[in-house]
Amino acid sequence: MKRQELFDRFDAVMASLKPVSPSVAFDLEFKRRFSEAVADRYKETLYNRLTAKAIAVIEALKYSLAGPRPVLVRALATFVFLVASGLYIYSTQPSIPAISPAEGLVLVQGKDKAGWEKLSMARALKTGDVIMTGDGAQADIKLTNMYAIRIKQNAKLKIAALTPRYGKGSARFELIEGKALINVGEGFKGSKFIMDTRAGTATALGTKFAVDVSKDELRSKVSVLEGKVKVNGSYRPKSLMLARSSVTVDAGQKTEVSVGGLPLTPQRLMEKEWSELEELYQLGKKPQVILLIKNTPDRVRQLLTPCPIYISDESPREIPQILDKAILKIADAVKTKDNAKHLEAIKLLERIVEESPNPKYDAQLLLYIGAYYEYLSYHEEAIKTFDKILIRYPDSTLASLAQVAVGVIYEEKLHDTVKADRAFRAVLKRYPYSLEALWVESRIGIKKVS
Amino acid sequence: MAERQTDEILAARAKEGDTGAFEELFHRHKTAVLNFIYRLIGNRETAEEVALDVFMKAYKNLYLYDPERKFLTWLYTIARNQAKNSLRDKKYFKDVSLETQVLGKDEAVTLKDMIADPRADPLSMAESAELEGIAQKILNSMPAEYREVITLCSIQGMVYEEAGRIIGISTAMVAVRLNKAKELFMKQLGVELE
Numbered sequence: 001m002k003r004q005e006l007f008d009r010f011d012a013v014m015a016s017l018k019p020v021s022p023s024v025a026f027d028l029e030f031k032r033r034f035s036e037a038v039a040d041r042y043k044e045t046l047y048n049r050l051t052a053k054a055i056a057v058i059e060a061l062k063y064s065l066a067g068p069r070p071v072l073v074r075a076l077a078t079f080v081f082l083v084a085s086g087l088y089i090y091s092t093q094p095s096i097p098a099i100s101p102a103e104g105l106v107l108v109q110g111k112d113k114a115g116w117e118k119l120s121m122a123r124a125l126k127t128g129d130v131i132m133t134g135d136g137a138q139a140d141i142k143l144t145n146m147y148a149i150r151i152k153q154n155a156k157l158k159i160a161a162l163t164p165r166y167g168k169g170s171a172r173f174e175l176i177e178g179k180a181l182i183n184v185g186e187g188f189k190g191s192k193f194i195m196d197t198r199a200g201t202a203t204a205l206g207t208k209f210a211v212d213v214s215k216d217e218l219r220s221k222v223s224v225l226e227g228k229v230k231v232n233g234s235y236r237p238k239s240l241m242l243a244r245s246s247v248t249v250d251a252g253q254k255t256e257v258s259v260g261g262l263p264l265t266p267q268r269l270m271e272k273e274w275s276e277l278e279e280l281y282q283l284g285k286k287p288q289v290i291l292l293i294k295n296t297p298d299r300v301r302q303l304l305t306p307c308p309i310y311i312s313d314e315s316p317r318e319i320p321q322i323l324d325k326a327i328l329k330i331a332d333a334v335k336t337k338d339n340a341k342h343l344e345a346i347k348l349l350e351r352i353v354e355e356s357p358n359p360k361y362d363a364q365l366l367l368y369i370g371a372y373y374e375y376l377s378y379h380e381e382a383i384k385t386f387d388k389i390l391i392r393y394p395d396s397t398l399a400s401l402a403q404v405a406v407g408v409i410y411e412e413k414l415h416d417t418v419k420a421d422r423a424f425r426a427v428l429k430r431y432p433y434s435l436e437a438l439w440v441e442s443r444i445g446i447k448k449v450s
Numbered sequence: 451m452a453e454r455q456t457d458e459i460l461a462a463r464a465k466e467g468d469t470g471a472f473e474e475l476f477h478r479h480k481t482a483v484l485n486f487i488y489r490l491i492g493n494r495e496t497a498e499e500v501a502l503d504v505f506m507k508a509y510k511n512l513y514l515y516d517p518e519r520k521f522l523t524w525l526y527t528i529a530r531n532q533a534k535n536s537l538r539d540k541k542y543f544k545d546v547s548l549e550t551q552v553l554g555k556d557e558a559v560t561l562k563d564m565i566a567d568p569r570a571d572p573l574s575m576a577e578s579a580e581l582e583g584i585a586q587k588i589l590n591s592m593p594a595e596y597r598e599v600i601t602l603c604s605i606q607g608m609v610y611e612e613a614g615r616i617i618g619i620s621t622a623m624v625a626v627r628l629n630k631a632k633e634l635f636m637k638q639l640g641v642e643l644e
Contacts, residue, residue, distance in 0.1 A: 001641055009641060010632045014604045016582040017589075019485045026484070026498045030476060033502060037509050038469050198470055234470060259470065 031176075032109070035158060039111065039128050095163050096124045097143035104137025104153070130158045133178065145187035147171065152179040155213075163191050170194060175220075179212040181277070184227075196234075200257035203230040205248075210277055223254040223269055225277040231255050231263040289319070289361035291368065291398075297439040300404045306371035309364065320356045322348050339376060346372055363389050363396040370405060379413045400434035403427045407440075457521035465512045472512075476505055479522065482606065483529050489601040490533040492590040500536050504529045526616045530598060537594065588638045596631035603628050 001009070099108065100122035107116040111128025119131075125141065133139055133155050141149040141157075151157050155178020163169040170192040173180075184193045184204045193204040195211045197220035202211055207227025213220050222231050232246040234257075245262065249255050253266040254273065269277070290310040293302040311323065326348035333341035349369050353362050370385035386402040393399055407423030410416045424440045431437055455463075457475060464472035483504055488497035507528050508515075515524055589597055595617075602613040603624065610624040617624070633643065 001644055003643060006636055006641065006643060007629075007632055010636055011604065013581060013585050013635075013639065014600070016578055017489070017585055017605055018582060019481065020488055020494060020497075022480050022484050022501075023498065026480070026502065029498075029502055030480075030505060033506055034469070034473070034476075034509065037506055041467075041510075 035130070036111070095143055095146070095165050096126070097141050097147075097162070098122050099125050099131060099139055099141045101137070101139050105134035106137050106139040107132045107134070125159055127159050127162055130156065130176075132156045143171075145185055146191075147185060147188055147193055148183045149173065150181040152181070154178050155180060160196065172196065175211050175213050177213050177215070177217055179210060181208075181210045183208045198234065199259045199261070200234050200263060201232045203232075205230060208277070209249075218259045219256060221254060221256045222249055223273055223277055224249045224251050225274075226251050231257060233257050233262045234259065289364040291364055295435065297435045297442070299435060300401060300408055300439065303367060303371050303401060303405060304374050304408065306368070306375045309368045319358075319361060320352055322351050326352070342372070342376055359393070363393045363398045367398055367402060367405075370402065374405075374409060374413075377413075379409050383409055394430070400427055400431035400436040403431065404436040404440060458517050461512070461515055461521045462517045464509070465515060465517070472509055475521070479525060480505070483525065486526065486529055486601055486606060487533045489586075489589060489605055490530075490594070490597055491537055492586055496536065500532050501529070504532050507532065520612075523612060523615050526602075530616055534594065584639075588635055591638065592631065592634060595627060596634060599624060599628045600631050600635065604632070
């Protein structure tokens with residue numbers, strides 16, 4: 001084959017080598033490593049600045065302490081300097097907000113960690129941590145009396161900087177994607193709260209507001225419920241150099257900013273947007289599950305009647321949504337007097353305790369389930385349920401109630417006086433100062449075991 | 451709509467601390483850099499790892515970047531070095547002797563017929579998955595200096611001058627090396643000069 005022909009054939013073979021496309025994991029890994037590199041770069045700059053300052057201070061001190069001063073004066077000066085430095089270093093340590101999952105799958109990636117960790121209980125956050133929420137999930141970040149952030153579903157938020165433990169400073173967060181609701185409290189006055197997005201920056205001027213980053217991460221929307229928020233574009237093209245770079249968004253207004261652009265003139269919030277923002281008023285509230293019984297020694301009688309239960313849970317819900325189904329099922333079962341439906345309702349309530357255990361409501365719900373079984377004459381099941389409280393929450397103020405309920409069922413329904421007596425004595429032994437101890441004493445004349 | 455900025459402007463902005471500018475550069479060049487490395491080392495998974503290292507190294511060393519120079523040339527120089535380090539460290543492939551036969555007898559015969567046939571349609575050759583696999587296999591077996599000129603000039607379509615800057619050799623040297631590389635490649639395919 002001739003040279004030219006050979007080279008033509010070579011080109012044809014080369015054309016068969018199709019380009020490969022980067023995988024999704026490639027982009028994600030870049031994002032992770034890049035944000036780490038950015039944080040390192042920031043830290044490095046800060047470290048260099050601090051080192052330069054520290055050297056300057058030491059030099060100045062060396063100069064002032066040098067010379068023919070008495071040893072005692074020098075020692076005292078050194079002591080004062082060390083104590084002051086210690087206090088200064090302590091006070092400049094960052095304040096530590098806590099994050100707790102409200103609903104669904106919430107993942108946290110520590111600054112120096114490669115993988116994601118599932119958030120199952122409240123934990124402290126550090127600068128550099130990244131939080132990611134899944135479909136239908138939410139998480140709340142809270143620094144008591146300072147600020148609270150609710151991260152909505154499918155969002156990603158990074159902790160860029162935290163305020164010092166004492167004194168004023170800046171808390172800075174980066175909303176990479178999704179939506180976050182922010183409530184900056186009175187206690188935070190004098191410090192700066194900043195929420196960055198790829199398109200711009202929102203600085204709170206004492207306020208309740210929300211930031212929403214579009215899916216393509218190119219646009220950010222800022223809506224304000226109370227107070228004011230200053231919004232800046234992240235980058236100003238030369239052609240817009242003379243234009244105003246920031247806008248102040250007042251309560252009841254919103255603005256939008258795109259990557260490379262300027263924030264739009266604030267506009268009034270639509271009614272729907274208002275109502276979405278009202279969720280901000282609920283930030284930090286806890287669920288309430290209360291058994292409607294009087295705190296008297298005979299409360300076991302009220303429990304086994306059975307007693308009503310009061311449940312209130314603000315959004316984001318801590319009690320799983322199966323509760324709604326259970327309530328409908330109970331109503332239906334009562335109406336149709338159908339035992340099978342009652343049992344289905346019980347199973348739903350049991351799923352709440354088993355699948356989403358939470359000390360805030362477990363004991364109350366288990367008592368209610370036990371009383372429910374007893375109401376349906378499933379005595380053994382009722383006892384098993386009360387026993388769960390004794391095993392899982394032996395120190396709960398409701399444990400003595402569960403213990404005495406076991407005794408009452410053994411005595412009155414199963415006619416097992418031995419087991420009933422054992423249960424009653426356990427009340428006196430384990431909970432001698434409880435209301436139930438009084439009831440046991442007066443009812444069957446057993447005295448407290450010393 | 452904001453006008454598209456040159457790589458050099460974006461790199462200068464990234465150097466000043468604009469992280470968005472660097473992300474833009476990443477999105478612009480990730481596919482090209484990945485393909486360059488993939489063709490050099492022949493392993494897709496490792497190529498992604500190395501490509502990420504390239505971008506991280508570029509970001510960390512931005513302070514060394516001279517905005518007067520073409521950004522892409524600088525990025526490819528880093529990519530070339532990283533790929534070479536990876537080959538050296540992990541020993542994916544060892545350069546084989548120019549006389550070593552890479553293909554099996556049957557493979558060689560079929561392909562030789564197909565490629566040497568003057569009536570063979572270049573389009574159907576380009577679509578052949580079998581040919582693609584074999585071409586990559588041969589590329590992997592070639593000495594690194596040949597692989598890189600083929601990848602830069604024949605696969606990525608870079609001009610000799612730019613390829614020379616990345617590799618650190620003269621334009622004429624690129625042309626000479628590329629011709630030798632082409633001949634060797636075709637020889638491995640079983641097609642030789644008369």
